[in-house]
Amino acid sequence: xxxxxxxxxxxxxxGELWESSFRDIAVEAxxxxxxxxxxxxxxxxxxxxxxxxxxxxxEQEHIGALIADYSGLAGLHIPATRTExxxxxGALALHLAVISVAxxxxxxxxxxxxxxMTDVESDVAxxxxxxxVDRKWEAIYGATLPSxxxxxARTHMEKYRxxxxxxxxxxxxxxxxxxxxxxxxxxxxxxxxNVLASPLVADPLHVLDCSSIADGAAAVVLCAAEKAKxxxxxxxxxxxxxxxSDTLSLHDRRDITTMDAxxxxxxxxxxxxxxxxxxxxxxxxxxxxxxxxxxxxxxLGFFDKGEGGRATxxxxxxxxxxxxxxxxxxxxxxxxxxxxxxxRQAVEITQxxxxxxxxxxxxxxxxxxxxxIGGTGGTAIVHILSR
Amino acid sequence: xxxxxxxxxxxxxxGELWESSFRDIAVEAxxxxxxxxxxxxxxxxxxxxxxxxxxxxxEQEHIGALIADYSGLAGLHIPATRTExxxxxGALALHLAVISVAxxxxxxxxxxxxxxMTDVESDVAxxxxxxxVDRKWEAIYGATLPSxxxxxARTHMEKYRxxxxxxxxxxxxxxxxxxxxxxxxxxxxxxxxNVLASPLVADPLHVLDCSSIADGAAAVVLCAAEKAKxxxxxxxxxxxxxxxSDTLSLHDRRDITTMDAxxxxxxxxxxxxxxxxxxxxxxxxxxxxxxxxxxxxxxLGFFDKGEGGRATxxxxxxxxxxxxxxxxxxxxxxxxxxxxxxxRQAVEITQxxxxxxxxxxxxxxxxxxxxxIGGTGGTAIVHILSR
Numbered sequence: 057x058x059x060x061x062x063x064x065x066x067x068x069x070x071g072e073l074w075e076s077s078f079r080d081i082a083v084e085a086x087x088x089x090x091x092x093x094x095x096x097x098x099x100x101x102x103x104x105x106x107x108x109x110x111x112x113x114x115e116q117e118h119i120g121a122l123i124a125d126y127s128g129l130a131g132l133h134i135p136a137t138r139t140e141x142x143x144x145x146g147a148l149a150l151h152l153a154v155i156s157v158a159x160x161x162x163x164x165x166x167x168x169x170x171x172x173m174t175d176v177e178s179d180v181a182x183x184x185x186x187x188x189v190d191r192k193w194e195a196i197y198g199a200t201l202p203s204x205x206x207x208x209a210r211t212h213m214e215k216y217r218x219x220x221x222x223x224x225x226x227x228x229x230x231x232x233x234x235x236x237x238x239x240x241x242x243x244x245x246x247x248x249x250n251v252l253a254s255p256l257v258a259d260p261l262h263v264l265d266c267s268s269i270a271d272g273a274a275a276v277v278l279c280a281a282e283k284a285k286x287x288x289x290x291x292x293x294x295x296x297x298x299x300x301s302d303t304l305s306l307h308d309r310r311d312i313t314t315m316d317a318x319x320x321x322x323x324x325x326x327x328x329x330x331x332x333x334x335x336x337x338x339x340x341x342x343x344x345x346x347x348x349x350x351x352x353x354x355x356l357g358f359f360d361k362g363e364g365g366r367a368t369x370x371x372x373x374x375x376x377x378x379x380x381x382x383x384x385x386x387x388x389x390x391x392x393x394x395x396x397x398x399x400r401q402a403v404e405i406t407q408x409x410x411x412x413x414x415x416x417x418x419x420x421x422x423x424x425x426x427x428x429i430g431g432t433g434g435t436a437i438v439h440i441l442s443r
Numbered sequence: 444x445x446x447x448x449x450x451x452x453x454x455x456x457x458g459e460l461w462e463s464s465f466r467d468i469a470v471e472a473x474x475x476x477x478x479x480x481x482x483x484x485x486x487x488x489x490x491x492x493x494x495x496x497x498x499x500x501x502e503q504e505h506i507g508a509l510i511a512d513y514s515g516l517a518g519l520h521i522p523a524t525r526t527e528x529x530x531x532x533g534a535l536a537l538h539l540a541v542i543s544v545a546x547x548x549x550x551x552x553x554x555x556x557x558x559x560m561t562d563v564e565s566d567v568a569x570x571x572x573x574x575x576v577d578r579k580w581e582a583i584y585g586a587t588l589p590s591x592x593x594x595x596a597r598t599h600m601e602k603y604r605x606x607x608x609x610x611x612x613x614x615x616x617x618x619x620x621x622x623x624x625x626x627x628x629x630x631x632x633x634x635x636x637n638v639l640a641s642p643l644v645a646d647p648l649h650v651l652d653c654s655s656i657a658d659g660a661a662a663v664v665l666c667a668a669e670k671a672k673x674x675x676x677x678x679x680x681x682x683x684x685x686x687x688s689d690t691l692s693l694h695d696r697r698d699i700t701t702m703d704a705x706x707x708x709x710x711x712x713x714x715x716x717x718x719x720x721x722x723x724x725x726x727x728x729x730x731x732x733x734x735x736x737x738x739x740x741x742x743l744g745f746f747d748k749g750e751g752g753r754a755t756x757x758x759x760x761x762x763x764x765x766x767x768x769x770x771x772x773x774x775x776x777x778x779x780x781x782x783x784x785x786x787r788q789a790v791e792i793t794q795x796x797x798x799x800x801x802x803x804x805x806x807x808x809x810x811x812x813x814x815x816i817g818g819t820g821g822t823a824i825v826h827i828l829s830r
Contacts, residue, residue: 057546057547057548103688108504111498111499111574112498112499114578115570115573115582116574116578116579117495117527117571117574117575118527118528118529118574118575118576118691118818118822119527120527120528120688120822121528121529121688121689121691121817121818121821122577122691122821124688125577125688125691125692125695125821130688130690130695133687133688133689133703133704133707134687134688135538135685135686135687136528136686136688136822137528137539137686138526138527138528139524139525140504140505140506140507140526140527141505141507141523141524141525142505142508152524155542155543155546155548156542158546158548159444159542159546161444161542161545161546183502184504186502187498187502187503187504188504188505189505190509190512191501191502191503192466192503299489299522299523299524300520300521300522301490301507301508301511301512301520301521301523302508302512302517302520303512303517304508304512308512308517317520320520430505430508431505434505434508434509434512435508435523
């Protein structure tokens with residue numbers, strides 16, 4: 057199989073985009089990625105689009121063809137695929153796009169993620185999120201995503217002495233990073249005291265422990281690595297792309313302080329890339345809740361199990377720390393438009409590896425990792441990118 | 444790239460499956476395919492599942508991981524992908540599964556399609572179907588799938604002298620075939636008079652011109668062709684797998700008596716297989732409405748444009764005719780559980796090429812084609828299979 061490169065990357069502003077429709081933001085992200093790659097729409101051989109909520113929120117399915125259509129590509133009749141793995145729908149689109157180019161099936165494709173979430177009432181959005189976990193054995197009894205992550209947090213606290221302050225520090229760090237990210241929903245700093253004073257959503261998680269519902273879209277253009285230099289002087293190479301699954305229900309897991317889907321996907325990704333966790337310079341991980349980041353940095357092998365909270369508290373995951381986590385601001389401060397997130401993570405790593413991340417630049421970033429999960433970890437997808 | 448083979452195939456009964464849940468039928472189809480392949484669940488390296496309606500009908504997304512979980516595969520943590528391209532969600536799962544094996548990414552995978560549609564009111568189902576077309580420019584003004592296909596039918600009638608009797612003949616033929624298909628929803632014959640006497644849904648389409656909402660699931664096991672003989676004496680080879688898109692809206696098309704997505708996907712498929720339409724022995728095509736079969740057999744190159752109605756009338760598409768179309772009974776008589784249909788078509792062709800189709804067997808079937816579309820043709824996916 058061939059090596060694959062990212063040659064273009066773009067994202068819309070994330071947030072409450074009242075003046076833009078689902079179609080508008082999908083097209084906007086696509087155009088930014090295409091312009092960044094310096095290609096024409098006619099160069100695109102296939103489109104992969106990650107989305108979770110359109111069926112319920114805008115009563116529209118058939119999203120792959122829709123995006124191709126509204127991007128003006130319908131006349132080319134390119135294959136257009138919609139992928140869904142709950143909150144990991146975006147990384148799934150990227151993963152399938154990578155396979156399609158690595159295999160030689162296509163030479164140049166676009167992978168996008170898009171979600172328009174703020175036009176519905178928040179209870180409708182919460183219920184949509186609950187369709188990412190087991191409706192029959194969890195959601196129907198009232199379990200929502202925050203309550204399930206709260207169970208993970210409580211167990212992690214009991215088992216590893218993780219504290220609410222350590223979890224709050226995840227949010228504080230990510231907000232501090234997002235101050236320098238013009239595409240983030242929240243470009244403002246917060247303090248640990250702010251987090252702990254914010255309303256409890258599901259004990260021990262406060263509002264500021266939770267990522268937010270948002271609108272947004274992001275896109276990357278991929279091509280065969282051997283052809284990447286035709287388009288750009290700074291291609292970013294996909295060294296690994298790995299996906300794994302787990303039970304949807306938390307109660308079926310062997311241990312709710314770890315996500316085996318992450319462990320398996322990461323293991324496979326490190327094997328593909330022939331790299332160790334210690335060789336990763338920075339990572340965008342799935343901090344849908346602050347506890348999720350702590351669990352992720354352990355499961356990804358950056359820290360020993362149970363050490364995620366302490367490492368966060370001691371600044372090891374800050375820009376300038378041992379391994380900067382979520383320099384973009386993460387889901388917490390960028391906002392989390394489900395299907396867009398996995399692609400936005402790849403956009404961030406691409407910009408970081410190119411040295412284009414401005415004031416949030418991780419110095420000397422050579423190898424970056426993205427980690428995107430669905431629900432409470434029923435799906436995990438890990439990519440390793442290098443310059 | 445490597446050649447890919449189907450080594451196992453299975454389907455549930457299609458119809459109103461009151462006693463089975465979405466999860467039940469997904470698992471049932473998977474087990475049948477796995478048993479047919481003579482493999483163990485542990486041999487499966489990845490799962491692709493096509494589904495359109497679960498988000499709205501059973502309030503459950505994250506379908507890929509859900510199916511893996513309920514199939515007892517969660518402990519293997521295999522990649523589990525849900526695909527959606529409206530009514531073509533099943534063939535899309537198959538297409539991605541083929542790419543994943545052809546590329547060498549995996550050696551053995553399962554592609555499934557599942558839909559549970561009869562537990563909701565029919566207006567809810569109709570509205571879900573309308574999310575396959577352009578919600579903003581078609582459905583919101585009251586256009587439903589039958590009304591859009593009625594426009595295609597009316598135009599085809601005016602342009603090519605196609606008659607209501609010729610369309611009715613599609614339904615009559617497909618019902619006659621389904622009499623011998625134990626998995627079909629309607630195992631009974633009908634007459635042209637029955638079709639014309641049935642209530643008008645959208646002039647000129649009567650109820651019996653329309654395929655039905657149904658529950659059902661189907662699955663196929665794919666492996667690298669070079670390893671297929673390890674598992675079976677009668678592998679079925681995937682000679683081509685091609686996908687194309689078009690505008691979602693009918694009014695944006697150059698001609699509504701043809702589907703350019705079908706034309707493009709078919710052209711690509713014939714190129715991949717190095718075959719001409721005349722070399723295809725039988726086909727399962729997307730007869731969501733009788734007019735859709737007439738348009739499909741023209742667009743697939745089996746008959747000249749405008750000749751589909753006449754050819755049907757003269758029996759050229761019957762078993763024993765020049766090119767048998769929908770020997771299974773098609774969507775019309777098997778029922779059309781959206782995401783399951785594209786996989787069920789592959790199951791039928793597999794059984795036909797193995798000579799296992801019983802009283803509906805097409806004599807001496809060597810090469811078969813499947814054709815699955817989304818909505819009114821915003822997506823089309825064509826596979827060519829051979830023994």
